[in-house]
Amino acid sequence: RGGALQIGSANELERAIVDLLRDAGLRQRLAENAREVLNTHRGASARTAALVDLLASPLVNPKG
16 A cells, blocks of 8 residues: 555656556555554654653763
């Protein structure tokens, strides 16, 4: 379930645009899939930064 299209050439881009213009269902599926991906990964940067801080803290504030 992808939320995006992979485009490798100008011809593929043209075909994708035509398909999207003609197919409301395809547009809807792509939009729903993209929304799901974004919701799944929402907050990932903050979680990663918190983990980096946690792992780096012994290096910054060594005991002893």
